[in-house]
Amino acid sequence: MEPAQARADVEQIFSTVIAELRAExxxxxxxxxxxxxxxxxxxRYSLPPGARLVVVAIGKAAIGMAAGxxxxxxxxxxxxxxxxxRGFAVHAGLTHFEVREASHPVPDESSLAAGQAVLAAVSGLERDDLVLTLISGGGSALVEALRxxxxxxxxxxxxxxxxxxxADIWLLNAVRQRLSLIKAGGLxxxxxPARVVNLLISDVLGSPLPVIASGPSVDPGPVLADPGDTIRGLGIWEELPVAVRRALEQPWQPDPVRNVAQNVVLADARxxxxxxxxxxERRGYQSVVLGDRFVGEAREFARFWCTLARHIHERGEPWHPPVCLIGTGELTVTVRGQGAGGRNTEMALAAALELDGVSGVAVASLASDGDDGISGAAGxxxxxxxxxxxRRxxxxxKQLLRENDSARGLAAAEALLVTGPTGTNVNDLYLAMIR
Structure with a gap:
């Protein structure tokens, strides 16, 4: 497949999807x-005279959700x-909201300041008041109040x-919850005693409410299993700060949340x-959704995805081209080098190597929020x-892949897709297009 044709098809599919999923x-x-x-x-939620309506939006899609x-x-x-x-609030144009930017994926002082601002915004409320929380992915790093x-x-x-x-999002957020006063229902x-209603755009596969943004405004439900064993399996337990290891070893049972009236998931990977x-299908492809919960190492998934695409291209089965294979999920990258990239650019670079010299097949890996790691691109x-x-x-x-420098390689081949923030955040999209 010619790169120009593949890119045109992908851009049209992606832009059409994002338009439907815009948070606003x-x-x-x-x-x-x-x-x-x-x-x-x-x-229906009554707001008698004097009752206050407080709206708090947290996450990568927060600007759009607040605008809506x-x-x-x-x-x-x-x-x-x-x-x-940080960088997502350009041209926010909101008149009823204070707008703050904070750090992602690693929290900093701005995340602590944002956490205090969130807690202050919902403090001092009464039973007739209503808090509407608008939660999207990224909130775990953006807002924090530490134990x-x-x-x-x-x-x-x-x-x-x-x-x-x-580490996947389940492990990462299980750790974050144990270190936080705002997560696991803290907000x-x-x-x-005010009522709380949550509208959520899910970036967690299966949309488990306590895991989306670490569940700041939902009941934590049954406590997740002790993450310590999993961290030991990754070989980094002894590298964790002493205070963190101590906190993870202590019994943890958060109080139940009793004032949440409704939870609504507006969009997700499915x-x-x-x-x-x-x-x-509107672009002329027979389209097949192969799954909406793909996980695993990005480069290993690329091998699987390309093997299937090549099989269809060579044999015309089990589907006859033109075919578009579709998947969604959240892959991971074990970082060994010092390069720039993200899980989607890593998957795409690994796919480029798997497809080297193969005609008639294109693969795309794209972050729905337009923000893939430190790649500066959607994927x-x-x-x-x-x-x-x-190479030209x-x-x-191959060396770029070993060094986790996927964004540099794709940029050299003009294979990056740069969209800027899309206004939504519902995991990643994987396409294999076979002509």
């Missing part, structure tokens, strides 16, 4: 203002706060160690896959010509 649109559809009440996904709430609820918002990733004895350096170094070791407890299927689109283009630029694609 999803939230505005879910809310309806009435006289003395708000309808939220069909449930502002459109639907307008001047009824008494207090509004947005916390999003006594845990320092910011402890949290930052732990986060970096886990990320570099390839909702701080808002009591919806991402469904929309991609429709968009690919990459590669064909059988990509690896050769990298004077680079060795």
């Amino acid at each position: 649109r999803l939230v505005e559809r879910a809310l309806q203002l009435e006289a003395g009440a708000i309808q939220i996904q069909g449930e 709430a502002e459109r639907a609820l307008n001047c009824r918002i008494d207090r509004g706060l947005v916390v999003t990733k 006594p004895g845990i320092t910011l350096d402890d949290l930052a170094s732990t986060t970096q160690l886990l990320l570099r070791a390839g 909702a407890r701080a808002a009591a 919806r991402l896959a469904e929309l991609a299927k429709r968009a690919a 990459g689109v590669v064909t059988g010509q990509t690896a050769g283009a990298i 630029a004077g680079l060795d694609p």
Whole structure:
């Protein structure tokens, strides 16, 4: 497949999907203002005279979610706060919200300041008041209030160690919850006795509520298994700060949350896959969703994905081309080098090597939020010509992969897809397009 044609198809599919999943649109559809009440996904919440409406938006999609709430609820918002990733608040244009930016994926002082601002925004409320939380992925790093004895350096170094070791979001957030006063329902407890309603855009496969942004405003439910054994299996237990190891070894049973009235998941990876299927069919492909919970090492998944695509290309079975294979999920990268990239650019570079010299097949790996690690891109689109283009630029694609320097390699081949922040965050999209 020619790179230009592959890129045009991918860009059209991706832009169509993102338009449907924009946070502003999803939230505005879910809310309806009435006289003395708000309808939220069909449930009615009274707001008697004097009752306050507080709206808190946290995550990479927070700006869009807040904009949707502002459109639907307008001047009824008494207090509004947005916390999003640094650089994501450009042209926010919100009039009823204080807007803060904080660090992601490793928290810093801005994350602590944001955490205090969130707790302050929901403090001092009464039973007739209503807190509407708009939660999206990224919130775990953006907003934090630490337990006594845990320092910011402890949290930052732990986060970096886990990320570099390839920890998945379940493990990462299980650790974060044990170190935090705001996660695992802490925000909702701080808002009591006010009612809390959560609208969520899920970036966690299967959409388990306590794991999305580490569950700041939902009941933690049954406590997740002790993460210590898993961390030991990664070989980094002894590298963790002493205070963190001590906290992880202590019994942990968060109090239940009793003031949450409703949880609504507005979009997730399954919806991402469904929309991609429709968009690919409009481009003339027979479209097949192979799964919406893919996990594992990015380069290993690339081998599987390309092997299947090559089989279909060579044999025309089990589907006859043109075919678009679709998957969604969240891969991981075990970092061994010092290069720049993310899980999607790593998957794409590994796919370029698997497809080297193969015609008629293109592969894309894209972050739905437009922000793949430290790549500066949403991800990459590669064909059988990509690896050769990298070599002609004077680079060795195999060496780049060993050094986790995928973004540099794809940039040299003009195979990066740069979108900027998309306004949503529902995991990653994988495409294999066979002509």
